[in-house]
Amino acid sequence: MLDLTLIDRTLPFAILILPLAGFIVLALLGDWIKRDGESAGAGYLACATVLTAFGLAVWATLRLYGYVAGPEGLRFTQATLGWPPLAPLELRDPLNWIDLGGFRVPWSVLVDPLSCVMMLVVTGIGSLIHVYSLGYMAHDEDRVRFFSYLNLFTFFMLLLVLGGNLPLLFIGWEGVGLCSYLLIGFWYKKESASAAGLKAFVVNRIGDVGLILGMVYIFHAFGSLDLVDIADNAGALAPEALWQWGPVTIACLLVFVGAIGKSAQIPLHVWLPDAMEGPTPVSALIHAATMVTAGVYLVARLAPLYHQSETAMLVVAVVGAVTALMAGTIAIVQTDIKRVLAYSTVSQLGFMFLAAGMGAFGVAIFHLYTHAFFKALLFLGSGSVIHAMSGEQDMRKMGGLRKKVPWTFWTFLIGTLAIAGIPPLAGFHSKDEILLSALHHPLLFGIALFTALLTAAYMARLLFLTFFGEFRGGHETEHHVHESPGSMIAPLVLLALGSIGAGFLKIDLVVQPVFRLPEAHLPPVTWLPFVATLTGVVGILIAWYLYLSMPELRASLARPLRPALRVFGAKYFFDEVYDGFVRHAVVGGSDRLLWRSVDARLIDGAVNRVADLTRSLARTLRPVQTGFVRHYALLVLAGAVAVVSYLLASAGRP
Amino acid sequence: MDHPTFVQHAVLLSLVLFGLGTLGVFLRRNVITVLMSIELMLNGANLAFVAFSRAAGTLDGQVLVFFVMVVAAAEAAVGLAIVIALHRHKDTLDVDAFGVMKG
Numbered sequence: 001m002l003d004l005t006l007i008d009r010t011l012p013f014a015i016l017i018l019p020l021a022g023f024i025v026l027a028l029l030g031d032w033i034k035r036d037g038e039s040a041g042a043g044y045l046a047c048a049t050v051l052t053a054f055g056l057a058v059w060a061t062l063r064l065y066g067y068v069a070g071p072e073g074l075r076f077t078q079a080t081l082g083w084p085p086l087a088p089l090e091l092r093d094p095l096n097w098i099d100l101g102g103f104r105v106p107w108s109v110l111v112d113p114l115s116c117v118m119m120l121v122v123t124g125i126g127s128l129i130h131v132y133s134l135g136y137m138a139h140d141e142d143r144v145r146f147f148s149y150l151n152l153f154t155f156f157m158l159l160l161v162l163g164g165n166l167p168l169l170f171i172g173w174e175g176v177g178l179c180s181y182l183l184i185g186f187w188y189k190k191e192s193a194s195a196a197g198l199k200a201f202v203v204n205r206i207g208d209v210g211l212i213l214g215m216v217y218i219f220h221a222f223g224s225l226d227l228v229d230i231a232d233n234a235g236a237l238a239p240e241a242l243w244q245w246g247p248v249t250i251a252c253l254l255v256f257v258g259a260i261g262k263s264a265q266i267p268l269h270v271w272l273p274d275a276m277e278g279p280t281p282v283s284a285l286i287h288a289a290t291m292v293t294a295g296v297y298l299v300a301r302l303a304p305l306y307h308q309s310e311t312a313m314l315v316v317a318v319v320g321a322v323t324a325l326m327a328g329t330i331a332i333v334q335t336d337i338k339r340v341l342a343y344s345t346v347s348q349l350g351f352m353f354l355a356a357g358m359g360a361f362g363v364a365i366f367h368l369y370t371h372a373f374f375k376a377l378l379f380l381g382s383g384s385v386i387h388a389m390s391g392e393q394d395m396r397k398m399g400g401l402r403k404k405v406p407w408t409f410w411t412f413l414i415g416t417l418a419i420a421g422i423p424p425l426a427g428f429h430s431k432d433e434i435l436l437s438a439l440h441h442p443l444l445f446g447i448a449l450f451t452a453l454l455t456a457a458y459m460a461r462l463l464f465l466t467f468f469g470e471f472r473g474g475h476e477t478e479h480h481v482h483e484s485p486g487s488m489i490a491p492l493v494l495l496a497l498g499s500i501g502a503g504f505l506k507i508d509l510v511v512q513p514v515f516r517l518p519e520a521h522l523p524p525v526t527w528l529p530f531v532a533t534l535t536g537v538v539g540i541l542i543a544w545y546l547y548l549s550m551p552e553l554r555a556s557l558a559r560p561l562r563p564a565l566r567v568f569g570a571k572y573f574f575d576e577v578y579d580g581f582v583r584h585a586v587v588g589g590s591d592r593l594l595w596r597s598v599d600a601r602l603i604d605g606a607v608n609r610v611a612d613l614t615r616s617l618a619r620t621l622r623p624v625q626t627g628f629v630r631h632y633a634l635l636v637l638a639g640a641v642a643v644v645s646y647l648l649a650s651a652g653r654p
Numbered sequence: 655m656d657h658p659t660f661v662q663h664a665v666l667l668s669l670v671l672f673g674l675g676t677l678g679v680f681l682r683r684n685v686i687t688v689l690m691s692i693e694l695m696l697n698g699a700n701l702a703f704v705a706f707s708r709a710a711g712t713l714d715g716q717v718l719v720f721f722v723m724v725v726a727a728a729e730a731a732v733g734l735a736i737v738i739a740l741h742r743h744k745d746t747l748d749v750d751a752f753g754v755m756k757g
Binding site: 625626627629630 | 680752754
């Protein structure tokens with residue numbers, strides 16, 4: 001065990017407590033803060049807590065690596081980044097939350113390279129989005145509620161990534177789900193918004209059942225839910241071959257059900273596009289950069305376990321690849337600017353799972369990290385566009401915004417190039433690694449490459465429709481178009497810088513030791529970066545031809561492709577199938593079978609029959625109660641005589 | 655003293671006491687007399703306990719008698735309290751007057 005100072009033990013808890021304190025203050029003193037209609041203070045307080053948490057997170061990260069370097073001080077070099085073992089910064093005598101015989105759940109936090117990356121992403125991107133919200137939500141009268149939810153979300157997300165055992169992680173997991181629900185339905189007077197919140201909550205519950213069962217299974221197999229214990233002991237379990245349904249495979253698949261729900265993978269992806277009903281900063285923070293990546297984090301966290309099961313790895317990879325492809329094809333026909341980004345998020349999360357399933361857990365986290373930058377940038381950029389368009393989200397009514405909102409345009413362009421995988425931007429580095437990890441599996445590699453092409457195409461389409469060409473909206477809106485305030489532009493610029501530079505910090509190498517797996521660094525393939533870049537460029541060029549250069553080509557191309565486009569436009573009918581299943585099978589079955597037959601006839605009938613029987617029996621027996629005390633006494637005597645006679649008569653017999 | 659007829663006599667006496675008590679319970683109409691008759695039955699049973707205990711040479715029966723006495727005392731206390739309440743309610747002590755529980 002490392003020798004920890006007081007600071008080391010306090011820091012992670014301080015990082016956790018700060019946003020929680022912000023939430024409590026805002027929740028309790030909200031009315032006082034907006035006493036004279038002016039509630040900007042709430043935003044500043046929320047920003048301050050998250051920014052401070054970010055500062056502390058940086059400090060904690062530096063200290064973690066400081067220990068590696070030894071007593072001479074902090075050294076943040078490549079050599080120390082490659083340093084192997086996991087260093088759990090855990091309270092030595094942690095307070096126990098649950099202590100039941102062999103089942104012990106302490107309030108422990110785990111600070112290792114993986115949780116450091118997650119912690120920095122959550123607090124870093126989180127603070128930028130908090131600042132952005134100052135401007136974006138400036139005209140909303142419910143700002144106090146908004147910022148208190150945002151702070152609460154940050155707390156739960158930090159708990160999720162810092163929790164030292166699965167139950168703590170699960171609290172964070174459920175907490176972010178709750179905040180997601182609250183924030184999707186933030187404009188609760190809008191019916192579609194509260195319906196979308198409900199949908200997100202319910203769909204996530206399905207996944208959470210899997211996660212709970214998975215936790216039970218893991219406890220059954222390890223006798224512990226501590227993340228370090230699991231990582232340490234997973235290697236000792238017998239590896240399970242393909243289609244061998246041992247305990248590890250079952251546990252991994254159950255946990256993966258949870259990951260599917262939270263990270264919006266097929267078939268539980270339906271909630272994420274609807275979640276765009278929430279305010280745009282929420283879409284950026286929760287439904288793009290942080291919460292939806294929790295599933296990837298969970299799988300990476302249990303990487304040693306997944307590594308033991310070939311089946312689970314294959315399932316993860318296939319689900320990821322299929323999701324990436326399907327979401328990519330849907331994104332290409334969406335007309336709502338935020339929905340394109342939502343499907344793009346689903347698709348990119350699919351990429352991450354594909355990498356994880358291929359055994360490249362570090363690469364999955366690497367893509368998670370770069371994706372957090374450019375997807376947050378794109379969402380905030382789209383928020384800036386929507387802000388400029390007075391709330392219009394339909395891209396068909398935009399166009400030509402390039403000159404009017406230059407800051408938004410240039411940062412958005414950087415984000416688009418980053419997600420399209422154009423070097424040297426961030427997306428190129430991580431996507432290249434993902435393609436490399438899938439290279440030995442031709443089918444999945446093909447899907448990944450084609451999806452990369454789609455990614456470039458739909459993002460370029462979004463860019464061209466929004467910023468190029470002629471303005472297609474009404475005069476009133478056009479007159480209103482204006483660049484966003486500084487508090488919104490500054491985060492965009494910082495995120496754009498991140499989208500340019502983030503790829504150079506090889507996060508996959510940083511987190512690799514956490515997975516306790518043999519060094520899986522694949523030798524680079526010289527032609528791959530060129531192919532990947534070419535794919536991105538071709539995707540952008542296709543969009544260029546179809547939407548700017550030769551729009552008539554698009555019409556002639558659309559005719560033969562109509563059936564496919566219809567399927568994409570209808571999002572593969574997932575909503576319809578679920579709706580049909582829920583409404584007709586479940587609701588119909590409940591109504592006709594369970595209610596009318598089982599409940600009304602069988603159960604109520606049984607209860608009524610019993611009551612009738614009792615009543616008729618009572619009618620027969622009632623005359624026995626004469627009301628004369630001596631009659632009762634006589635009955636008692638008769639009974640006693642009968643019992644004694646029986647005893648006497650049977651006394652002689654054995 | 656421990657002549658075999660001793661037990662017979664004692665049991666006979668207890669039977670007589672029990673029978674008198676039973677008759678009292680059934681034939682008397684005054685609640686207080688009924689209560690007293692019940693006490694008589696209990697003591698008849700007590701006598702049988704003691705006699706058998708003596709004959710068998712164990713203490714079980716005698717211990718049981720103490721229990722019966724304690725319970726009888728409690729029963730008398732509760733019973734008399736009920737009798738007072740009944741008397742206040744109906745102004746009579748006739749057992750047959752209390753027939754509201756007739757089914």
